[in-house]
Amino acid sequence: MTEPTPITRSVAVLRADNPGPMTLDGTRSYVLRAPGAPSAVVVDPGPDDERHLAALAAAGPVELVLITHRHADHTAGSARLHALTGAPVRAVDPAHCHGGAPLRRGERISAGRVRVDVVATPGHTADSVCFLVAAEGEPHVVLTGDTVLGRGTTVIAEPDGSLGDYLTSLDRLEGMAVALSPAPGAPVAGLPAHGPVVDDLADRVRAYRAHRLDRLAQVRAALEALGAAPAIDGARRPGDDLVDRVTALVYADVDPSVRRAARQSVRAQLEYLARAAGRDAARGVGGGS
16 A cells, blocks of 8 residues: 555555564554544554655644554554654553653543544553544444454463453453444444454454453363463463473464464463462362362
8 A cells, every 4th residue: 555545534544565474464554534634643653664654644744643552563663653743652651652641541532533532452462452433424433453353363462461351351342342333233343453344343352252262262171181280480471381382282283473473372371271270279169178
């Protein structure tokens, strides 16, 4: 893409030229600008690619830049876009802010004649947020970052990803999407940072939850086959050897290019199971006392 492509009257997308196993066909930056608005909002500037950033700046004037989470394929171009446009860059993590204050979860922002609600969705990373976008006369859409993708599933990323937080975030997104649906058969769409538009966000979230629970069952089965427990060492991380052995069983058929991502998800699942076992033990569940 050489210029943003409209999705709705107030939302356009520009895909960066950074395809790969984790970015799919490239990171999607979004430009929010209602008809007649004098300025625009950019969400996720993407990589530090001069051509991509120049196209985003040309869609302006840009008054604000928002970040869904800390990963470099979303943030590496932030400082340069700030220099090109003067627009403040705001993220949950202060390390990724440039000339702007950190985002507050639950904050409501008005810019580009659209309304943007910051929805806390930790799990993929601790700082992950989604943006609920409302514009006059248009249905709501949700910019989902990497929390929900257009194709495939999301990695629970090290070091701060959390499966427990992620499942809670999926519940939050599903409830919000159902509540905002204007009528039966008119679902709320999700606009992911990777892959195509998700036409029915609530339905995709339900599929994501089912997938996560199925994987969790596979990890439990792998532990049983190995005669192991999802133990966590003093640093509250499962040992590397256990992660490797469970990954080999549960993700035996994955391409080597995404094996590292599979290991991250297995580690997150083992941490989740270990904490659940600890809670059960504290309540006296599953054993005598």
